[in-house]
Amino acid sequence: QQQVKQSPQSLIVQKGGISIINCAYENTAFDYFPWYQQFPGKGPALLIAIRPDVSEKKEGRFTISFNKSAKQFSLHIMESQPGDSATYFCAASTLAGNQFYFGTGTSLTVIP
Amino acid sequence: DAGVTQSPTHLIKTRGQQVTLRCSPKSGHDTVSWYQQALGQGPQFIFQYYEEEERQRGNFPDRFSGHQFPNYSSELNVNALLLGDSALYLCASSPTSRVSGNTIYFGEGSWLTVV
Numbered sequence: 052q053q054q055v056k057q058s059p060q061s062l063i064v065q066k067g068g069i070s071i072i073n074c075a076y077e078n079t080a081f082d083y084f085p086w087y088q089q090f091p092g093k094g095p096a097l098l099i100a101i102r103p104d105v106s107e108k109k110e111g112r113f114t115i116s117f118n119k120s121a122k123q124f125s126l127h128i129m130e131s132q133p134g135d136s137a138t139y140f141c142a143a144s145t146l147a148g149n150q151f152y153f154g155t156g157t158s159l160t161v162i163p
Numbered sequence: 164d165a166g167v168t169q170s171p172t173h174l175i176k177t178r179g180q181q182v183t184l185r186c187s188p189k190s191g192h193d194t195v196s197w198y199q200q201a202l203g204q205g206p207q208f209i210f211q212y213y214e215e216e217e218r219q220r221g222n223f224p225d226r227f228s229g230h231q232f233p234n235y236s237s238e239l240n241v242n243a244l245l246l247g248d249s250a251l252y253l254c255a256s257s258p259t260s261r262v263s264g265n266t267i268y269f270g271e272g273s274w275l276t277v278v
Contacts, residue, residue, distance in 0.1 A: 057205075083265060094167075094253055094269035095206065140205050146265060149196070149219040151255075153205030 054078060055143050057154025064161050070128040072157045074141035077122065081143040081152075086115065086126045089138045089156075098139070099126070102146075131161045165190060167256050167270035175276045176244050184239040184273045188256030194218075195237040196267060197229060198253040206253055206269075212237050213259065244277045251275075 056075045064070045074084075082103055087095035101108045101115040101124065108115045114127040128135055141154040168187045176182050188195050194213045198206035208221035212231035231237045235256075241248055251274050255267040 085266065087269075092271075094251075094271045097266060097268060100266060142205075144265060148265065149211045150208045150221060151196075151198075151206075151267060153207075155205050156203070 053155070054152035055141055055154045057141050057157060059157060060155070061158040062160070064131045064159065066131060066133060066161055066163050068131050068161075070126075070131045070135065070159055070161070072126045072139050072141070072159070073123065074125065074143075074154050075121075075123045076143050076152075078143070079122070080145050082146050083144045083148075084115070084117065084124050085142050085144075085151075086113075087140045087142065087153075089140065095140060128159075131159075133161045133163050135159060136161050167192075167254055167268055169252075169254050169270040169273050171273055172271065173274045173276075175278060178244055178246060178277055180244050180277075181240065181242045182244060182275060184241075184252050184254075184275070185236065186239070186254030186256075186270060187236045188254075189268050192256035192258050192268070193235045194257045194259055195231060195235065196255045196257070197237070197239045198255060198269075199223070200251040200253055200272070202250070209239070241275075246277050249275060249277045 085100035086098045088098045089095040112129045117124045144151045196211040197209040200206045210220040215231045226242045251272040253272045254270045257267045
């Protein structure tokens, strides 16, 4: 059973456009939601994370929007750049938990 | 400040063989987790080590075992390799301090191919 469901599987965006990746979860015990960026042949790198006591967190061009009642969260990449082309994973965990549950990933391609 | 380091980066093994993968956590981190990432999939939790003990285990068979050493480094051992064990094996480390939350930081991974 997939604890975190991620969509879309792949995304193509023009340079300068907005990339939006969505995730949904069922376990209401989750209270920590990070996003990871992974380039081919590399390990995932933490991009940005949010806790459910806030509805939005912004770091540079990256924003997480969080909807606790809908049990959904999304990553917005503003002014997308070709260098943003990578696979993005959402994840969820409890603050005291030992296990992270990852989505299946979104392959983002930003066209120059 | 060195991040999470893993070795080897790539290796090829034959079905039935055994493999050992190694991980050194990020400086200041004492908790190590191992994840398996199959091609085109998200990482799947194998287990976590803290204070040299396995603290939690995911849905993986006993062929997968691990160890943590007093310096917090860790090994992942897989016995009786199957073709389906071919994957990227990721080590992640984290501090136990609740002040900094439970963010985990990944290494570059070890690519295992079973033939």
